[in-house]
Amino acid sequence: MLGKDHVSITLGTVFPFTIPLIFSENSHPVYACYLLVAAAIGSLIPDADSDEKPKLHYDFKIIYDIMVLLHKLIVFSFTFFNLKEKMNLQYVVEKQHRGVMHSPIGIFISSFVLTLLITIVGYFIFRGINATFISLLFIGLIFGQLLHLLEDSCTVSGINWLFPFGTCELKGSIYTGNKIEGKTDIRPFLYRVFLLSFSAILFIFHSLGTIDVNEPVIYLLIFVAVTLIWGLIVLTAKIDNDNLWIHDAKNVRKLERSVDGIGKQDAGRKRRDFRK
Numbered sequence: 001m002l003g004k005d006h007v008s009i010t011l012g013t014v015f016p017f018t019i020p021l022i023f024s025e026n027s028h029p030v031y032a033c034y035l036l037v038a039a040a041i042g043s044l045i046p047d048a049d050s051d052e053k054p055k056l057h058y059d060f061k062i063i064y065d066i067m068v069l070l071h072k073l074i075v076f077s078f079t080f081f082n083l084k085e086k087m088n089l090q091y092v093v094e095k096q097h098r099g100v101m102h103s104p105i106g107i108f109i110s111s112f113v114l115t116l117l118i119t120i121v122g123y124f125i126f127r128g129i130n131a132t133f134i135s136l137l138f139i140g141l142i143f144g145q146l147l148h149l150l151e152d153s154c155t156v157s158g159i160n161w162l163f164p165f166g167t168c169e170l171k172g173s174i175y176t177g178n179k180i181e182g183k184t185d186i187r188p189f190l191y192r193v194f195l196l197s198f199s200a201i202l203f204i205f206h207s208l209g210t211i212d213v214n215e216p217v218i219y220l221l222i223f224v225a226v227t228l229i230w231g232l233i234v235l236t237a238k239i240d241n242d243n244l245w246i247h248d249a250k251n252v253r254k255l256e257r258s259v260d261g262i263g264k265q266d267a268g269r270k271r272r273d274f275r276k
Contacts, residue, residue, distance in 0.1 A: 001154075005188040006148050015036065079093070155174045155176050
C-alpha cells in the first residue's frame with residue numbers, strides 16, 4: 001500500500017485504544033500522543049527497504065536514514081556470518097523490497113534498535129529514563145510495523161510472514177498503484193473510513209455517557225470491535241472484483257479530501273471539549 005494508506009489505516013486501528021487514555025478520569029493524553037506517533041512511524045519503517053524514497057523519507061528523514069543503515073547492516077550480517085547455512089534458512093537475506101524488513105524478525109530488530117537509540121539520546125538530554133514512555137514507544141513501533149505487514153498482506157504482492165526461515169505467504173487482491181490508467185482501488189480508503197468511524201462512534205458514545213471509558217472492560221470491547229473490522233478488511237481484500245473496487249482516481253481523491261476535512265473538524269471539536 002501507499003505510505004498515506006499505511007499511516008491512516010494504522011492510526012485508525014490504534015486510535016480507539018487511546019480514547020480511554022485521553023478521556024478517562026486519570027487521563028494521560030501525552031502517553032496517547034506518544035503511542036500514536038510511535039505507531040505512525042512504525043507503519044512506515046518497513047518501507048525503508050524500498051528502492052524509491054518512501055513517505056518515511058519525507059516525514060521522518062532521520063529515522064529513515066537510521067533504518068536504511070540498519071537494513072544494510074542486517075543484510076551484511078547474514079552474508080558475513082553465513083547465517084543461511086548456519087541457521088539452515090530457506091531464503092537468502094538480500095537487499096530487496098519486502099524482504100527482511102517486511103518480516104517479523106526484521107520489525108523486531110528495527111523496533112528494538114530504534115527504541116534503544118531514542119532511549120540513549122533521551123537519557124543524555126533529560127538525565128533520566130521514563131519507563132512508561134519507552135514501553136509505549138516500543139509497543140507503538142512493533143504494532144505499527146505489524147499492521148504494515150498485515151496491510152501489505154491484503155495486496156497482490158503479499159507478505160511472506162516466515163521469511164527467511166520458511167514460507168507462509170499471505171496476499172489479497174488490492175492493487176497499490178493504478179491498475180488501469182486513471183483508476184485506483186478504493187478499498188484502502190474504505191478501510192480508513194471504517195476504522196475512523198468506529199473511533200468517532202466511540203467518542204460520541206463517551207460524550208453522551210452511554211459508555212464509561214474508566215471501566216477496564218472498555219479495552220476488551222475495543223479489541224473485539226477492531227478485530228471484527230479487521231476481519232471485514234481481510235475478507236474484502238480477498239475478493240477480486242474490478243467492477244466493485246476500481247474507481248476513477250479523481251473521484252477517490254475527492255472523497256479522501258472530504259473525509260479528511262470532516263476529520264479535521266472533529267479533531268478541533270475534540271480538542272475544545274478536552275480543554276473544557
